[in-house]
Amino acid sequence: MFMNSPFAILSLIVCIPFLGMLFTLTAKEDAASNTHNSFNVAVFTIIANLVMIWRVFMLIDETQLKLQLFEKFDWLEVPDINLVFAVDNLSLLMILAVHLVLLMGIISVRDDTTNQKAQMIFTLLFLSMSTGLFVAADIFSFFIFFEAMLLPLFMLVGMFGGYKKTDRLGGFFLYNLLGAFILFVAILLIYKFYGSLTLDRTKEILWRQNYGLFIWSALALSFVFRIPIWPFHYWISSITSKLRNPLVFIAASILPLSGIYGFARFWPAFIPLDISQYFIWLNIIGTITMLFISLIGFINRDAQYKIFAFVTVYYIFYLLGIFSQDKLILQNIGYALFGFVIVFGALEIVSAYIYRQEQLYESNSDGFLCRAKRLSLLYSFATFAAAGFPLSAMFTNNFLILSRLLSTHIQIGVFLILACIIASAALIKEMFRLKTDNKECALGKSEDMPMWQFIFMLFIVFMLIMSFIRPLWFVVSE
Amino acid sequence: MLENWFILLPEIFIGSFFVLGFLIGRCRSSQTPKTFATLAQFCLTLVILCTIIFYNKSALPHFWQNTSFTTIFKTFAYLLALAWFYLSSKWFLNKNRPSFKFYAVCFALLLGFDILASANSLGSLSVAIPFICFCYYHLILRHWDIERVEYLSKAYAVVAGFFCLLLWVGTYLIYQDTGSLEYSNISTFYLNNSAGNMLAVMLIIASFMFLLGLVPFHIGFVAIISNAILPVCGFITLVPPLIYICALINLIKGCFLPFMDFAAGMIMIFATLSLVLGALSANNEPNLRKRFAFLSIYCLGFALIGMVDFSGLAVIASFAYTVIVVLSLAGIYTVFLGLKSKGEYVSDITDINGFYRLRPYMSATLLIFMFSLIGLAPTLGFFGYLSIINNLVADNAWLRVSLLLITLIFVASSCLQVIRALYFEPQTNKFDRADKAIYICLFINVTFILISLINPTLLIRDALVVLGGLS
Numbered sequence: 001m002f003m004n005s006p007f008a009i010l011s012l013i014v015c016i017p018f019l020g021m022l023f024t025l026t027a028k029e030d031a032a033s034n035t036h037n038s039f040n041v042a043v044f045t046i047i048a049n050l051v052m053i054w055r056v057f058m059l060i061d062e063t064q065l066k067l068q069l070f071e072k073f074d075w076l077e078v079p080d081i082n083l084v085f086a087v088d089n090l091s092l093l094m095i096l097a098v099h100l101v102l103l104m105g106i107i108s109v110r111d112d113t114t115n116q117k118a119q120m121i122f123t124l125l126f127l128s129m130s131t132g133l134f135v136a137a138d139i140f141s142f143f144i145f146f147e148a149m150l151l152p153l154f155m156l157v158g159m160f161g162g163y164k165k166t167d168r169l170g171g172f173f174l175y176n177l178l179g180a181f182i183l184f185v186a187i188l189l190i191y192k193f194y195g196s197l198t199l200d201r202t203k204e205i206l207w208r209q210n211y212g213l214f215i216w217s218a219l220a221l222s223f224v225f226r227i228p229i230w231p232f233h234y235w236i237s238s239i240t241s242k243l244r245n246p247l248v249f250i251a252a253s254i255l256p257l258s259g260i261y262g263f264a265r266f267w268p269a270f271i272p273l274d275i276s277q278y279f280i281w282l283n284i285i286g287t288i289t290m291l292f293i294s295l296i297g298f299i300n301r302d303a304q305y306k307i308f309a310f311v312t313v314y315y316i317f318y319l320l321g322i323f324s325q326d327k328l329i330l331q332n333i334g335y336a337l338f339g340f341v342i343v344f345g346a347l348e349i350v351s352a353y354i355y356r357q358e359q360l361y362e363s364n365s366d367g368f369l370c371r372a373k374r375l376s377l378l379y380s381f382a383t384f385a386a387a388g389f390p391l392s393a394m395f396t397n398n399f400l401i402l403s404r405l406l407s408t409h410i411q412i413g414v415f416l417i418l419a420c421i422i423a424s425a426a427l428i429k430e431m432f433r434l435k436t437d438n439k440e441c442a443l444g445k446s447e448d449m450p451m452w453q454f455i456f457m458l459f460i461v462f463m464l465i466m467s468f469i470r471p472l473w474f475v476v477s478e
Numbered sequence: 479m480l481e482n483w484f485i486l487l488p489e490i491f492i493g494s495f496f497v498l499g500f501l502i503g504r505c506r507s508s509q510t511p512k513t514f515a516t517l518a519q520f521c522l523t524l525v526i527l528c529t530i531i532f533y534n535k536s537a538l539p540h541f542w543q544n545t546s547f548t549t550i551f552k553t554f555a556y557l558l559a560l561a562w563f564y565l566s567s568k569w570f571l572n573k574n575r576p577s578f579k580f581y582a583v584c585f586a587l588l589l590g591f592d593i594l595a596s597a598n599s600l601g602s603l604s605v606a607i608p609f610i611c612f613c614y615y616h617l618i619l620r621h622w623d624i625e626r627v628e629y630l631s632k633a634y635a636v637v638a639g640f641f642c643l644l645l646w647v648g649t650y651l652i653y654q655d656t657g658s659l660e661y662s663n664i665s666t667f668y669l670n671n672s673a674g675n676m677l678a679v680m681l682i683i684a685s686f687m688f689l690l691g692l693v694p695f696h697i698g699f700v701a702i703i704s705n706a707i708l709p710v711c712g713f714i715t716l717v718p719p720l721i722y723i724c725a726l727i728n729l730i731k732g733c734f735l736p737f738m739d740f741a742a743g744m745i746m747i748f749a750t751l752s753l754v755l756g757a758l759s760a761n762n763e764p765n766l767r768k769r770f771a772f773l774s775i776y777c778l779g780f781a782l783i784g785m786v787d788f789s790g791l792a793v794i795a796s797f798a799y800t801v802i803v804v805l806s807l808a809g810i811y812t813v814f815l816g817l818k819s820k821g822e823y824v825s826d827i828t829d830i831n832g833f834y835r836l837r838p839y840m841s842a843t844l845l846i847f848m849f850s851l852i853g854l855a856p857t858l859g860f861f862g863y864l865s866i867i868n869n870l871v872a873d874n875a876w877l878r879v880s881l882l883l884i885t886l887i888f889v890a891s892s893c894l895q896v897i898r899a900l901y902f903e904p905q906t907n908k909f910d911r912a913d914k915a916i917y918i919c920l921f922i923n924v925t926f927i928l929i930s931l932i933n934p935t936l937l938i939r940d941a942l943v944v945l946g947g948l949s
Contacts, residue, residue: 075933076861076934076935144855155845158897159901173894192871
């Protein structure tokens, strides 16, 4: 065991949600008496872990781009495989974003007492696995969590996603499993030819030596399997866009983040010219997918699909940013992703809240925001932040990423801007529908968001605004 | 002389069950199923202890030879038998059926397994295998509805008789050529690759494949699992695989070393067929027991494909994989004992719809075992797959790796169907309260899995030491 972090703090932030899950497992839950023991345990666990993450931010040197606070655990002797954890700004920002967005999701389903315990258990397990994914500092540790996060996600989607076609869920799982298998084969090849799975050795793999091309192609393919880019979009889009539970939608939308992060962490800094020239095709396919999905989102009347379209468009946007092979841009992508994850989470939560009221009162929600002031404020903020207004870390950093992409391929850059505009317009159009007064709308003031939830969401708004001013505003240097 | 009797203590304790069981049957007025279960556990505990104590001693070294290698396989198999005996008593109590004959046949089988695992001569093999088949025949007949299994037992007897005949013919051919039945003598003198010798090897290996229930000899195995009583199904699925694999390794490495390539090729064909057919047939099979019978055939195919090189590392990998699979299957069969509705054990996949709503903890353990069978990281099953596939990659056996991974997708699909029924479908059945023993066994199994998960080396360290000598 090797460690240069105090109290194995990185392992702790992976273990705390897992321990929380075990506590939740023992929590007494009685739907009839409306107790929220499992909910309370889950919220407490996440808050406790947020404090730990905050501490980790202070332990690292934020000015450095390399991984810090290494922890290594001997795991297997044959084959010689270890678990290696380390963090940098990018991974910590992802961990923080995932914690915040899942906390928002959990709070939004507080009143959904049907099988709440199971929902909390799988959410905490998912949180633990996704935290593990972001702290993984070698390709094997990454793979373990890359595959492990599928289990809780599959259970969340199947049990609470409100998705009726359960046979298609099996396909969704198998599709993701196939991606993980491809990564597994790539890892075994790396181990066979390079004898080590550390990040440094991974980056050293040459394209034209010892199956190098195959290894890099397999790595790229396995990551792309998680991103709804054409032709890999079917399973993710067909499931995620139909999820009605905000917590499950958020969890499912974090799945593509694992692919994006995989590229950000393991993709080599240098790609030979004769190979990189083919990357233009990836840019073209990505841009076409963005345009296509944003247009469907614009036309589609379903608010959930519009959010899904927005999420997909921006994920592909960040993916193309990573392929621009600029180390400084990677830092901006980290900041932008932090804002983006929280923004789409906030948007989903207010949108799901409105959808629930629609279902409850069997009424359409046209003009509902004219009467529900708290919801109106939150919805407007989330929509404008998503649309690219200067309200979160997305604004400046997206601008920088776009500038980089425009400088590489101006034509593709123009289409990228167009796709982002259409995705944002779809969201704004939906906001106008909700804000245009309608006398027939049965929903009124009393259906507004509860005050305690509103206060929590205001805290999230505060976080976003502060992230616009300075992404790491909460870090106090020691 | 006295020393030899001590060394034979494991076999003597197996035999003591028959004597004590018979005496209890004669003397005690109330014979609950628990009485014989307790006796079986007591005797088997002594057998395990003596097996470990005399791990490298042999009373009849010309017929069977105990080594640390055979002891590790035997100990695992006996421990599984011990756990299953304990759980089976719950089935007999619930059904209020006499259990002596079941335990007696199982002990007879254990005796057969004891000889088979340590067999050092084709003579022992020629006795042990027919004896095991004979016990299987009687085990199938342990059913209260005798008409249901009568035809099956007769069909099994005919087929088993045929394969025993093949085994004897193969043994006779080798004896004719070498004048000996001992493994060491055969491997020394039996070097010419004549057609007759090839045929002998083929016949003996075919009888092993029949014992393992590999495709195309799987029909009997699947029929037994789907028709026999639950204690019989569990015993047949969990205990024998480790013994058969141990005996096969002994046979190939000890006796058929000059024919290693030919034997490996033959095993490869059977294993590939089992892998493909097991994975495909397990999908859309409504009967849960049949589904898991196909899955266990698949797992055996997987273990054999990983083992066909018979190198030290390949054997260790297959051993680790088989232990992990058997542990998962033990957990699944334990849950089967808790799947009881109105006193009847359910066996259809639609019967378990929404099971988790009533039995969340049992469903959760089943979920862990299913994902372990799929080999999803970081469940224990993943280490089994990792050890085998890593070995194959090191050997550049890309075709086999592709085959394993593709079939694994089908296995995952089959397991997901069960998970979907358990968790995603609305509840259709009411289930009876499960016995505490089931929860205790599940808890122990899951704890073992979790400990092995945190430090997988714990599970295979001894195997590395004991089996490492093979390389």
